[in-house]
Amino acid sequence: MRAGLVCLALAAFALSAALSLSSAPLKAEAASGESPLRAHMGVASCAGSTCHGRSVASGTPVRQDELLRWQEESSPTGAHSRAWRVIGEPRGAAIVRRLGLDSAGVTRECAGCHATRGSAHPAEGVDCEACHGNAGGGAGGGWLATHYTVGTSHARNVAQGMTDLTNPRTRATVCLDCHLSGDGQGQFIAHRIMAAGHPRISFELDLFSTLQQHHDEDADYVQRKGHKTNSMQMWAIGQAEAVARGLSLYSQPAKANDGVFPEFTFYDCHSCHRRIYDSDEANVSAVPNPGRPIHTGMPPYNDENMILLLAAARVVAPAEAATFDARSKAFHRAMGVGRGEAVAAAQALRQAAEALSARFATTAFSRDQAFAVIDTIASDAISERFTDYEGSVQSVMALDTLLNGMVNAGMVNSAGAGGLRIQINQAYAAVRDPNGFQPIAFRRALGGAVRSIRSLR
Ligand code: HEC
Ligand code: HEC
Ligand code: HEC
């Protein structure tokens, strides 16, 4: 565990010194961004021992050890505090070197996701305000000075500019900026960056929220925020918002191309990264996918979130699901026609995804619906679309999330769910090696996990 922010600052490498000098473009950009603009205050303003800087979770109404959890590098709850530092570590340094970036280049390409926009201290990584919203200044005076005072409320904090992360659509927007890509400077994970050695970014809103959780959903939380997290809803909205976000980025000409090439980041990685067999058997490793009516030999758009969104929609909103399905096929087809056609189809598909997101926001996701979604994911109509690695990973995360969500909501008992861990882990094992991914074997593992979950019904 790390001793504190001073150490963090000291441990930071030479590059960060150069970067704090070149933080001007970030600020200039923030200033032209959303309004009303609030000042970024920095982690130190949250770190007091009577605030969020306690060493034990003894506070009320909140734990008050949030800072420590955010810094805890031995677990994913601490990932955000090290986000900047990893750029100077061997893997990060190798990426920077392969891309030929100087420090201004790192700020331009990486800081939007590995630091906090508008922060004077990029070395602090992705800080509290990156998610909770800038805390100070601005027309309304900010929320920092008042958010802990007697008589405050979540609604008042939000009115003063705190980001309402309890709202799944708002939360999705915040996370996706960095865990998919966003419009901000340095928030786009181009194929060039991945080809330089960046890890693939795979995201599921509810699972990742749980992984970085630094609060307790106790009775007091429910009273202040009005509700417990509904994991099934969080998951479904996460899928819809990811579809919409991806299509919106794809529709921007500057993002969709890189030189004379299409920007490969939008496509299914393994459609290009396959082996070729020249032997008499003429092996073709691609498996037909009825959800993607385009010719073999063309890279399909990465549809991992579309598949899962369709599964949720089939259960919750069958009529809208049919529209979404038709439009997603039309979009894939249009990709084989021309850029204009593809962008128009993307627009129609994005509207359908946004309508589903809005619909899910008012859906309770009952026990029956949750079980039905799990069944739908493994149904023939959906599982035959898991022909590529990304969508398959997404489907395993979905099972994990939906099962945990049902346990948290008291819909299935935790002992029963715990007994299914082996099957869930087998499904995870079937996606452990991206290069050895076998669609048919994967479907078998997925089906096995779903059958065992069904036994809890
Ligand atoms: C769109 C946002 C985004 C951009 C742009 C981006 N990254 Fe990342 N990066 C991430 C996310 C998200 C992860 C974590 C992936 C995961 O584990 O889910 C990550 C992980 C990493 C890791 C691995 C960290 C670890 O703990 O192992 C390194 C190294 C890294 N990024 C370096 C870079 C560099 C260098 C750049 C600029 C050239 C860059 N990133 C640009 C979002 C981004
Ligand atoms: C990656 C995004 C992210 C970062 C970074 C982050 N938080 Fe959070 N935080 C959340 C989410 C999501 C929740 C749960 C939703 C909610 O209740 O606001 C939460 C909840 C909280 C809560 C509980 C609120 C309550 O009403 O019970 C506190 C307090 C908190 N965060 C403080 C901090 C502090 C302090 C930091 C920095 C040291 C920080 N957070 C960094 C996303 C983040
Ligand atoms: C400003 C960019 C940014 C935002 C906003 C952001 N993240 Fe991250 N997140 C990152 C980066 C970069 C990493 C990788 C850090 C590393 O591994 O060193 C990361 C890592 C994580 C990890 C650890 C993943 C792992 O493989 O260990 C989780 C979990 C996570 N983020 C969840 C969330 C959630 C949930 C939200 C929204 C509430 C969110 N993040 C918002 C940039 C961001």
Ligand code: HEC
């Ligand atoms: C349209 C085809 C296409 C798609 C889709 C594609 N790539 Fe690539 N990728 C390439 C090409 C071409 C290269 C360069 C190969 C070379 O330099 O020999 C490459 C190189 C790479 C490399 C470097 C490999 C090496 O050994 O040098 C990585 C890593 C990589 N891509 C990851 C990804 C990821 C992750 C995705 C999905 C998000 C993806 N690619 C999608 C065509 C593609």
